Amino acid sequence: MKQKKKNQKLLIQISLVLIPVFIALIIAVSFIMYNSTVNGFLEAQNSNMETMLTKSFYDITGNTFFYEDVMEWVIEQWEKDPALPVSDITQEELGKYIDFSEEYQGIIGTMDFVNSMTPDLQAYFVKTKFRLMWEAIMLEATNNRYEDLFLIDVDGDNFGMVLCEFNLNDDSKNLGDRYDIDLSQHPAIEKLMKNSSGDIEFEKVEDFPMKGSCYIACKSVILSGRTKAVMGIVYNWDSLRETMNSSLMKALIMGIGGIVFVMLLLLIMLYRRSIRPLARIQHSVRSYTEDKDSAAVISKMSQIKERNEFGLLSDDISGLASAIDQYTREITELTGERERVAAELDMARAIQAGQLPRVFPAFPDRKELDIYAGMTPAKEVGGDFYDFFFVDEDHLALVIADVSGKGVPAALFMMSSKMLISNFASMGLGPAEVLRLTNEKLCQNNEEDMFVTVWLGVLELSTGKITAANAGHLNPAIRQPGGSFELFEDKHTLFVGMFENIVFEQYEFTLEKGGTLFLYTDGVSEATDSSDKLYGTDRMIEALNKAPDASPKKLLENVHADVDAFVGEATQYDDLTMLGIKLL
Known part of the structure; x- marks a missing residue:
């Protein structure tokens, strides 16, 4: 009884030393995790948005236009007559375009190709390019779950004109509509207009291009050496902040939980001797690696009565031994199934080969x-x-x-x-x-x-x-x-x-x-x-x-x-x- 009290007193003394250390450690770790999580989240978000915008930019422009001068010409046609690109395409126009393309001797899609067209064919070309652009923007926005994806003219008299936009909430502006953009409120767009470097800039703005707080990544569309338009992807800032707070809370909970677990584990290890159950587990595992007798392992593990990690470990090893037996049976069955499929594919190959001389x-x-x-x-x-x-x-x-x-x-x-x-x-x-x-x-x-x-x-x-x-x-x-x-x-x-x-x-x-x-x-x-x-x-x-x-x-x-x-x-x-x- 005295020995037990001494052990308890020693445990209390050790606890009085360790608990303040762990509390200080928890405070320091929480402060570090807060700063690193917030900064890391924003850096990761910017990096992710930069990667996604770069991919979306080249997927959209690359799949719609192969030549810069053609893109510039088409955008000018959109701006001259916004109603033309959204008008219907007739089968007669399609047939004429196919006939013209087949007869054309040069490279299809170039400016020479466009200049060789009649006005009717050029109108068809302008309409098809707008459909390709809109479908590409819609596909990118839908697949990547952008709240909004826009392409806006920022050049000259057409400043703020929407060239193409898709909003997941069906709140998109149409071709020819305009945004009232105050550059003092949009430093990212202003920087892109000045630099014409093709870099990606980020900004947090209010009520643009949709209601509420928005976090935007923008990339300039450079034509003839100047920034003609800006493409941007938009996320809801409140959603990002909720995600960041959730990640921070999870990180803090995991960090603090880990520290508390380590403290308790150290106290338990100091309180109870653990060499004997560990040795018994080790012996059982070694025996299993030699004879693969899962029944013997389960029997030996059931003799470990400690209600701690070693007891749990013994149960896990018993479960693992049973699982290995089950996996062995499943692998045997899968091997047979794979051989059956291989035989059927060989038969299909033989049938196919038999069809050819x-x-x-x-x-x-x-x-x-x-x-x-x-x-x-x-x-x-x-x-x-x-x-x-x-x-x-x-x-x-x-x-x-x-x-x-x-x-x-x-x-x-x-x-x-x-x-x-x-x-x-x-x-x-x-x-x-x-x-x-x-x-x-x-x-x-x-x-x-x-x-x-x-x-x-x-x-x-x-x-x-x-x-x-x-x-x-x-x-x-x-x-x-x-x-x-x-x-x-x-x-x-x-x-x-x-x-x-x-x-x-x-x-x-x-x-x-x-x-x-x-x-x-x-x-x-x-x-x-x-x-x-x-x-x-x-x-x-x-x-x-x-x-x-x-x-x-x-x-x-x-x-x-x-x-x-x-x-x-x-x-x-x-x-x-x-x-x-x-x-x-």
Whole structure:
């Protein structure tokens, strides 16, 4: 009894020494945590807003305008007639614009492109750019939960004019509306106007651009060397302050709680001897690592009766031993499930491969041609495909295509596309008509909005004439006898499956005897190395011309080896599909 009282007295004496120390420590830690949390929160918020505004700025302007002079011209048109950009777009305007774009010989989207338009087409161009800008701003504001995202003119007579704005509370101003901006109340905007540096500035203002206290990050839009407009993202300052106070309170509670816990733990450790339960736990764990007997561990842990951390630890170890057994059983089941899925994917791959011609020579009785093709999928199953088959004794259909996406969905869409093209081409229809009918079928119930690029040609063996149509696919490479491989700039139309009622164009060219036609997908030209550098068509042409008169099989092997050497250890992200045919 005396010993117990001595222990209690010693505990009280130690407590009288430790408690004032811990109180002083709590006060000091609270003061430090308050300052660091407030400053850290604002710095983190500014850094986060700067990152988000920078990303939003380039996502919005980059997706809407490719050229600075075009952007400046479009904004001037918005300001001249704010009603024009928000007016409706007719199908006639869309059709005229598509026709003009297809006929235009220069780079689409440049100022020369705009100047070449008629006033009607320029009006359509202005309207589409405003829609792109508004949709981009709406998407950025919605995805990032900005209270408001605005683009305001700050130049000359149009100072304060709203170019585009989206507010989560549907309180946005329209194009042409104005804000009454007092620069003395907006130091950030004033600084951006003076510097024209493209930096990001922050300010806390009242009732701009919405009611209440707002915290704004602004970035200047610099055109022709001056600040033409300002883009800003807005957060509600009261919400930020509540978040900051909540974070501060949590940090203080956690800090103080941690200090109190440490103090109590030290007192408990000084009051009670803990070596024996710890040694028992250690022995049990070591035994379990050797024999994995969870029942023995649970039995030994139940003998530890201390009502402290060691008792809790013993319970945790018992639970951990049971959990490990459960995890082992689950891992065994998951392994079996993974093997089943792998087997199904292997079966899908085999089914897909069975849909493509892969027996070579493909036509051993036809001595006037040599053909070879192959596909290496990036995943278990891919979205590329090729095909070749005789329509009649003198006409050979050639197909290469690339379905959007990868994996099983792309493979299913690929099989549908291949079957439709094969069926329609076997009816003796021209390439353009085959693609038209295929497009109409694929557009039906295409809820996933998938599409496929297709190059389809019909080779007349007796003359070497090829009638072809290109639906958004890459340009083929052609080598005539005695020459070298070159890219053939053929006519392109939109992808198959994207829109209904597309008119596909077809064209003709002649492949002389001894000449070779090489077809491929973007898995070849867009293969990337570890530094994200593209392989490109120039390297592909060089690889083909290393042995230009070789057989199609050898040509494909040369290109494949060159792509592998270029890619190195980098992961292959796209299917690698090629087809070659040579007239003998």
